[in-house]
Amino acid sequence: MDSVVGRDRLLTPEDEKNLPYIRAIIKEIERVHNSFWLGTPHMSTEDFNYRGTFIPKNTVVILNTVPLIPKSISAMSNIIQQWTMHNDPKRFPEPEKFNPDRYLDDHLTNAKSANLADPMQRDHWMSGAGSVVLYNLYTAFKGLTMFRRRRICSAIPLAEQEIFLAVAHMLWAFEMQQLPEEPIDLKEYDGLSGRFPVPFHIKMIPRDEHVAEVLYL
Numbered sequence: 001m002d003s004v005v006g007r008d009r010l011l012t013p014e015d016e017k018n019l020p021y022i023r024a025i026i027k028e029i030e031r032v033h034n035s036f037w038l039g040t041p042h043m044s045t046e047d048f049n050y051r052g053t054f055i056p057k058n059t060v061v062i063l064n065t066v067p068l069i070p071k072s073i074s075a076m077s078n079i080i081q082q083w084t085m086h087n088d089p090k091r092f093p094e095p096e097k098f099n100p101d102r103y104l105d106d107h108l109t110n111a112k113s114a115n116l117a118d119p120m121q122r123d124h125w126m127s128g129a130g131s132v133v134l135y136n137l138y139t140a141f142k143g144l145t146m147f148r149r150r151r152i153c154s155a156i157p158l159a160e161q162e163i164f165l166a167v168a169h170m171l172w173a174f175e176m177q178q179l180p181e182e183p184i185d186l187k188e189y190d191g192l193s194g195r196f197p198v199p200f201h202i203k204m205i206p207r208d209e210h211v212a213e214v215l216y217l
């Protein structure tokens with residue numbers, strides 16, 4: 001980061017493509033610590049077969065992206081753990097390990113990855129899997145129109161850019177240290193549908209004497 005950005009300016013979104021390791025760190029955080037317990041529930045509007053499994057009309061289908069099993073839902077944990085997509089050892093060897101290197105050859109932004117035709121090739125499914133849904137939309141030009149659209153977070157590029165700026169600025173500005181007397185528990189979360197790490201303290205040390213000036217502090 002220091003060779004790409006230097007120490008005299010704030011990062012911009014344009015820096016992202018030149019910082020593949022930051023991208024890899026962020027994708028790995030999103031895989032292991034994605035910000036929702038589970039995906040948004042959807043409902044099948046017709047009977048269908050998915051790889052030999054019959055799914056009747058009106059079935060609620062939920063994307064299982066839970067990476068680490070929290071104690072609070074331990075009753076369901078075996079089922080959830082067994083099938084969670086972010087924990088699939090075939091796709092992510094040693095899935096329990098936080099390892100940004102697994103994304104180093106991934107040259108796509110999350111927004112581009114989310115658009116890959118084969119959903120199994122995507123980086124992760126934090127923002128949904130893009131299931132196809134039918135919409136009935138009334139438009140002034142065409143009247144009532146039925147059309148297909150992929151259901152996925154519509155703000156991926158915006159969220160991706162904000163996350164990049166937040167993470168990259170923290171790494172650019174500070175060396176962050178765990179306090180010996182307060183170990184960070186990465187398996188405990190707060191939150192209902194969204195989840196957050198339980199609050200913790202860390203020591204943040206400016207990486208050089210110009211940090212405050214560049215951050216306008």
Ligand code: HEM
Pocket residue numbers: 035036039040126127128129130151152153154155156158159
């Ligand atoms: C880390 C940040 C974010 C994550 C992880 C996230 C994740 C998601 C997920 C999982 C869905 C449901 C997709 C589905 O239907 O299966 C969704 C939908 C949606 N998100 Fe996000 N989101 C994020 C940030 C944002 C932001 C910043 C905005 C707006 C500024 C936003 C706007 C929306 C909208 C409008 C939908 C509904 C899209 C639709 O159903 O047509 N999201 N998001």
